[in-house]
Amino acid sequence: MADDSAQQVRRESGGVLEVRNLVKDYKVRGAHKKIRAINDVSFTLEAGKTIALVGESGSGKSTIAKSIMQLVKPSEGQILLDGKPIARHGAGLRRYRKDVQMVFQDPFGSLNPFHPVGHHIERPLRIHRAVPEGMTIEEKVHELLERVNLTPAADIAPRRPHELSGGQRQRVAIARALAPGSRFLVADEPVSMLDVSIRLGVLNLLARLQRQENLGVLYITHDLATARHFSDEIMVMYRGDVVEQGPSDEVILNPQHEYTKTLLAAAPNPERIGQMRDEVRAEFAAAAAKD
Template identity: 50%
Template sequence: SDPVLAADGLTKHFPVRHAGRRRKAVHAVDAVDLQLRRGRVVALVGESGSGKSTVARLLAQLYPATSGRVLLHGEPVAVKFGRRFRAYCRRVQLIFQDPFASLNPVHTVGYVLRRSLRIHHPGLSGQELHQRLCGLLEKVHLNPPERFLDKFPHELSGGQRQRIAIARALGANPEVLLADEPVSMLDVSIRLGVLNLLAELKDDLDLAILYITHDIASARYFAEQTVVMYAGRVVERGDSEDVTQRPAHPYTKLLIASAPDPDALGGGEAPPARGEPPSLISPPTGCRFHPRCPQAMDRCRTETPGFFPVRDGHEAACWLYADEGGTS
């Protein structure tokens, strides 16, 4: 199917002040391409600071890109405010890492969901609203719904709070969910339940999901496609099974080798691969991974690798995979 939402060369520079110096910028995201399709999950994986959340915020239009475009059903999304922007927000919903921070502590579950439904479906009668509201709670398996309507966020477990945040997003009838580390703040024992819920909703509602995570093992379990980012750039992408079991890019290999336990879901934050992530104010030239790469060659220091095919639908931005005599 055609992508619902796509990133086309998305780039984001955050200006920073340097006393007495010329203005500089954090090169947080550089020329990222990404396609989300209905009924499919794409995992966006990378260590802290690699630009994952910035990609999600650009896709959600929370701030403008420095360059590149966001495409909804193939059409560039350019309208930032007004009616068309609100329509966009309805179709593309964000779910954050910390459900406690994203739910206002003074509002009950009923209030939060009712407000989401009212904003997105203004014409509903009181009765219809109540039915929809209970339907949302059932959809995220909070049963019986009446039990949750008058609860405040602090009266719920972390997993229940995240389910409420998901229900609130569903109130908009979205086509796309951008889930930014939706389970990383939750107890390991309940992560699987929330991921299974997202997988179920994806099938039932034919959602396109971007699943952001540090945890490459969960990407294999939960996402059809895996995209690996390093220092603001996509370095590898392909079928999740393939990328996680037969990684091609030296960074992906290090990420997997340093994951706590590749078969245990949700081992927490993976320890960083050997060495430190680079400064994004003056990122390394050529391949941004070259200072840490055990296989770096001369050209890696000066020339930026494009994508080279590894297998069917699996590609890596690494000179090791350049065709013999290739020029790109």
């Protein structure tokens, strides 16, 4: 398939997804004002790199993800794939979706309970005609399931989502996102709904796939520790602005912006056992001494 080989070439040459001066305003119903969800954000995601996007609820992280996925239309600014503005409809949009896919936060909501696991992976394969010649669609489904460590694939494929654990479901979601032969993944809090003991397994899986397939990953999270360990760069968002951006160790170990410091101080850290209790008690003691 011509389309497929062209994609192969693009993948080997890497490719870049670029967000340029992106602005998104949301209208508030019943009021004449607008809310600026993201304010002039620019960054470049290269193949083979992971960028972590961190910030509190409402900081605009998900709006960026939605803009990239074309689930919302940016008010201003551009998104470019391999240097060209992305297509917003028709065949161009279909090609774009073949390249850029998303893993959603909630694996309980993102899989259709009616359909077996195999179906979820078969659909993108059919829509994007992503089955290589000489392979049946079933073989490709099994290969994808095996690639996300869901084995034996022949056992898993006919099961329905409710028969799988949260971690397994998220693996299905990852396999589905990879099915079209994507080059870029947007992962919006991919492990926050999972049990802690399996989070790292899923993140490690994502990291391995990224290396094997030379994917560019936008990892959206509010967990700074995993952001540090699983990405090359961290972008810190605060109220729609990117307030700090840099290599991950640099941002975590040597934060510059006030907000990054606040965020770091708020992250749970078992090294500080009892510190909060002591601080609170000291406050009370100080207040009592004043009286």
